[in-house]
Amino acid sequence: MLYTNFIKIVKQYVNILDILSVPTFDQDFDVLRNRLLKTKKQEYNHRDYYVIEHYDPQYYLPHCPYSLTTFNLVRTFQEVDISLGRTMIFTNNPGYINEFKVLIPEDLHQFGLPAMFDKYLANMPFTHIKSQDCKDYQDIPINNTKIEKNCLTMIGKDRVHRNVLYTHIKTNDYLNQIATVYNGGDRTPFYKGPL
Secondary structure, eight states, rough: HHHHHHHHHHHTTSSEEEEEGGGGGGHHHHHHHHHHHHHOOOOOOOEEEEEEOOOOOOOOTOSSSSOOOHHHHHHHHHHTOOOGGHHHHHEHHHHHHHHHHHOGGGGGGGHHSEEEEOOOOOOOTTSSSOOOTTTOOOOOEEEEEEEEOOOOOOOOOHHHHHHHHHHHHTTOTTTTEEEEEEEEESSOOEEESSO
């Protein structure tokens, strides 16, 4: 999560055209496409950048050096005809730039790769230090020696990695061993598993 104070600092150096958070569009890249079309310019100033927040796990096909999210991100920018050289990506995924180097032709690397900040670690909401962006944070002490049953909660927004994990649990008949709460898309969360 890019916090308010951090954005203020970035704005001192660049003109942010839009802040794009990957979880808001990684299930539907038309959302990204439409936002890019609304902010696309005929000519960009050297300070114009799209800022991309990237902090969530991605799904990789076996033996593939880039994720489906990265592939769709590159493809969407190409379809809209905006260079990824107009983007700044903030992630906690060291080496993430290498996925773009595989997908973008080498002769475009000098100006066509995103500016990558791949050691950007942020406080996710409700998980870390209280800040001005997370006023409702409460530290709840948990005694992990008292845990008696395995469980998995996936009730947030529909995400590829949650869908893959739930499919794996269901396919391998683990629902009788792992208490699972799952929200697949717009459905109401449901519970399966041992009581």
